[in-house]
Amino acid sequence: MHAVNSCECPILESYLITMFISLSYVVQGLDMELPELTILSKQMKKELVGKQIAKVRVDNPKCLNMPFEHFQRIVVGKTVKSVESKGKWLFIKLNSNYVLLFNPGMGVDIVYFKLGDKLPEKFQIQFNLQNETGFTVRVWWFCYLHLVLEDRLSEHKQTAKLGRAPLDKDFTLNYFNDLLSGKRGNIKNFMLDQKNIAGIGNVYIQDTLFNARIHPQRKIPSLTETEIKDLYKSMQSVLEKSIKLGGLAYEKDFYGNKGGYGKQHFKIAYKPGLPCPNCQAIIKKIKTGSTSSFICPNCQPLD
Ligand SMILES: [Zn+2]
Numbered sequence: 001m002h003a004v005n006s007c008e009c010p011i012l013e014s015y016l017i018t019m020f021i022s023l024s025y026v027v028q029g030l031d032m033e034l035p036e037l038t039i040l041s042k043q044m045k046k047e048l049v050g051k052q053i054a055k056v057r058v059d060n061p062k063c064l065n066m067p068f069e070h071f072q073r074i075v076v077g078k079t080v081k082s083v084e085s086k087g088k089w090l091f092i093k094l095n096s097n098y099v100l101l102f103n104p105g106m107g108v109d110i111v112y113f114k115l116g117d118k119l120p121e122k123f124q125i126q127f128n129l130q131n132e133t134g135f136t137v138r139v140w141w142f143c144y145l146h147l148v149l150e151d152r153l154s155e156h157k158q159t160a161k162l163g164r165a166p167l168d169k170d171f172t173l174n175y176f177n178d179l180l181s182g183k184r185g186n187i188k189n190f191m192l193d194q195k196n197i198a199g200i201g202n203v204y205i206q207d208t209l210f211n212a213r214i215h216p217q218r219k220i221p222s223l224t225e226t227e228i229k230d231l232y233k234s235m236q237s238v239l240e241k242s243i244k245l246g247g248l249a250y251e252k253d254f255y256g257n258k259g260g261y262g263k264q265h266f267k268i269a270y271k272p273g274l275p276c277p278n279c280q281a282i283i284k285k286i287k288t289g290s291t292s293s294f295i296c297p298n299c300q301p302l303d
Contacts, residue, residue: 031106031201031202032088032104032248032251033201033248034166034239035239035242035259035261036248037087038167039243040085040090040254041084041085043253044083044110044112044135044254045084047133047135048083048129049080049083050080051080051129051131052078053075053078053080053094053127053129054076054134055076055126055127055134056071056076056125056127057125058071058124058145060124060125062142063139063144064146065144065146071147074147075147078098079095080093081094086162086165087162087198088194089103089158089159090102090103098147098148099149099153101146101158101159102144105139105140105141105142105144106142107140107141107251108137108140109137109138109252111123111136111252112254112255113133113135115132119136120136124137125143125145144158161195162198163193163194163197163198164198165199166197166236167243173229173232177228179196180220180223180228184219185219186217187218187219187220187223188205188209188288188293189288191205191208192205199239202291202292203269204242206268206294207238207266207267208238209295209300210268210295210300211233212233212234213230214231214300215301216286216288216300218302241261245259245265246258246259246260247259248261268294271283271294272294276296278296278299279298279299281296281297281298283295
């Protein structure tokens with residue numbers, strides 16, 4: 001007896017993919033971006049490094065890049081060497097040259113537990129460590145949990161082409177200028193493409209563009225030197241501020257605590273109908289391709 005495999009039912013599969021794409025437009029927004037992943041990876045590093053994996057459970061094996069039995073056989077007994085984040089991905093390095101790559105998709109709760117703690121009511125993934133600690137993962141929609149060999153990371157399509165993260169030391173203003181040089185598309189689409197810049201999504205992009213007074217649909221060649229400089233500064237300050245406040249108020253950290261960066265810290269993001277904090281014009285919500293944007297039509301003119 002074989003379990004029903006998605007490949008056996010192409011019509012259903014394409015229907016589900018269409019459903020997923022349309023739904024993802026609706027819920028797209030408050031998922032984890034660079035600040036949340038940066039905070040999470042630091043906390044995970046503190047609790048997990050040096051610990052051996054004793055047991056693993058995965059109820060949604062589609063997130064894996066191999067059969068669960070194979071995954072389990074490799075992972076159990078390995079020790080966590082380091083935890084880092086790049087953009088929207090966590091890189092959990094294990095001994096024997098393995099790396100666990102985790103992407104939270106449209107949102108997850110990754111929560112640490114120790115002996116005696118009550119586990120969350122719902123979760124799909126659980127890692128138990130040798131010292132009676134571990135973590136659970138509740139996946140809201142989908143996630144990726146891929147196991148790859150460290151020396152073959154360059155073959156992992158989703159992470160190999162990730163751009164630099166905006167808070168990396170080598171992401172300088174000169175680098176940003178070089179990145180934009182010769183590009184033709186809209187600035188917002190460009191900045192959300194993880195191959196260009198790793199870690200910014202539809203939450204932090206809103207105020208990043210607003211602070212620099214740039215409409216999301218401005219073409220890259222139309223941006224002045226000053227605008228690019230303002231955009232660079234704004235991108236860094238928005239992300240740094242959120243990290244300082246513990247990330248988004250809608251996301252939990254590794255200890256189950258919500259972040260402090262809430263609606264009161266957004267300038268125009270997710271505030272349609274309210275007055276612009278600079279000029280009092282009414283903030284508008286507009287469609288920009290597959291994403292929604294919030295703009296002040298006065299501060300961020302298109303022409
Ligand atoms: Zn305004």
